[in-house]
Amino acid sequence: MTLIKYILKKFIPLFIGSLFFFAFVLVLVDLFMNLWNFISNGVPAKTVFNIMLLYFPKSLWYSAPLSILFAVSYTLSDFYANNELVAVFASGVPLIKFTAPLLLFAFALSFGLFIFEDKLVVPTYAKKVELQEIVLNKEKDLNNNKIVVMSEQGNVVYKADFFDNSTRRLNSLYIVIRNEDKTLNCVVRADSALWVEDHWKLSGSTKYTLEEGNLVSSEVDAQTLSMLTEIPETFRNNTTSVETVDTREAKEYIDHLRRVGLPYNEPLSVYYQKFAFPFILFIVVFLSIGLSGKTRKNVMLISLASCVSAAVIYYVFQMVTMLMAKFGILSPFLGAWLPVFLFVVISLFLLKYART
Known part of the structure; x- marks a missing residue:
């Protein structure tokens, strides 16, 4: 001692x-x-x-x-x-x-x-x-334009002309939804989408599907809307650095990369x-x-x-x-x-x- x-x-x-x-x-x-x-x-x-x-x-x-x-x-x-x-x-x-x-x-x-x-x-x-x-x-502008985001292991793909971070709104939005075998399920087009609680609320939206080789348009149903849950932070003009966040946020970010099918070895x-x-x-x-x-x-x-x-x-x-x-x-x-x-x-x- x-x-x-x-x-x-x-x-x-x-x-x-x-x-x-x-x-x-x-x-x-x-x-x-x-x-x-x-x-x-x-x-x-x-x-x-x-x-x-x-x-x-x-x-x-x-x-x-x-x-x-x-x-x-x-x-x-x-x-x-x-x-x-x-x-x-x-x-x-x-x-x-x-x-x-x-x-x-x-x-x-x-x-x-x-x-x-x-x-x-x-x-x-x-x-x-x-x-x-x-x-x-030197404040960074989190608004973003010309956005393409994959979600749900690449089964849902968002393409938007602009994301307004202050209002959490996507403008001129196209959403491609694919089946598990990656075949086309439908395409949704919307003038805009507003984030409400845990999903995107679409405005001026139309759903397009292929039926026997013909393009059919219809209203967006509740089942399709329930798939649109990618969080607004994904669309920001912001790249998350694992070094600058705590372990909880880092894990959430890596899980997101896995979910959308992006490379995650480095993070x-x-x-x-x-x-x-x-x-x-x-x-x-x-x-x-x-x-x-x-x-x-x-x-x-x-x-x-x-x-x-x-x-x-x-x-x-x-x-x-x-x-x-x-x-x-x-x-x-x-x-x-x-x-x-x-x-x-x-x-x-x-x-x-x-x-x-």
């Missing part, structure tokens, strides 16, 4: 201090990148401060891996440099047992980072982007990455333990450089596997999780041959 308190007493202040330091630096970088735009648009200082405050959770999220890497590397290197670990190893305590509190802390923090990102980082960063676009006059791999990325904290701690103390000279510098290099290799490898998942070479699950599994094995190997 004394050893646990001792190592955590050295590690935790370093981690917290470096976390807030790196986060503050990232906030300042973001501020300086947009400073001229704020000045030229006459943005009040209070609004700029609010934007910085909303960006702070995102900067903490970005800073967590680097902070824990620095804190662990510095702590262990300091132990090695002062020969404190000699006494620990001489007393029969192996390296893995001595550093177990750091590993458990990093593992628990990985879950905390996931919840922190999903519940706080995503909404605050979305508000930051929205507020920044408003004050810089699904990004969705899995939301769960895999927080474990970078556990990975870098594992790597730091295995790589620290490899040399007797410049212990802290060499250990920190080795850990940073290993972390960079991890990020590069993750980028490669995510690209492979995007192009279907790997499954989306492996694209997100393969770097984690591989680097855990590498870390165990390094730990086996760590200096004790």
Whole structure:
């Protein structure tokens, strides 16, 4: 218990201090990148401060891996440099047992980072982007024109000249409805369609069907109307980025892509990455333990450089596997999780041959 308190007493202040330091630096970088735009648009200082405050959770999220890497590397290197670990190893305590509190802390923090990102980082960063676009006059127009949307696994296809986001109305609408075997069921033409609760209400509509080779027109029946349930958000001039929404919204978006028959490998791999990325904290701690103390000279510098290099290799490898998942070479699950599994094995190997 004394050893646990001792190592955590050295590690935790370093981690917290470096976390807030790196986060503050990232906030300042973001501020300086947009400073001229704020000045030229006459943005009040209070609004700029609010934007910085909303960006702070995102900067903490970005800073967590680097902070824990620095804190662990510095702590262990300091132990090695002062020969404190000699006494620990001489007393029969192996390296893995001595550093177990750091590993458990990093593992628990990985879950905390996931919840922190999903519940706080995503909404605050979305508000930051929205507020920044408003004050810089960069608001995005969600109205859309010349729209083609597939729904229900491609069995319902919407084609509209214009979508008005403020009124949730589609103008000059054609709807092609197909049977399960993809043969034509009917075509519906409407002057406009208004979203009401959970379906589209058509105005000036006509239904066309083929009967014995002849085109027959009729009123749109209730059964056909019940199929027109694609939500208005689908028609917006807006592309959902899985990285910028929480896991619930990301899953809904991927389900929508599956439903309409659009490619979803890339967003699904990004969705899995939301769960895999927080474990970078556990990975870098594992790597730091295995790589620290490899040399007797410049212990802290060499250990920190080795850990940073290993972390960079991890990020590069993750980028490669995510690209492979995007192009279907790997499954989306492996694209997100393969770097984690591989680097855990590498870390165990390094730990086996760590200096004790």
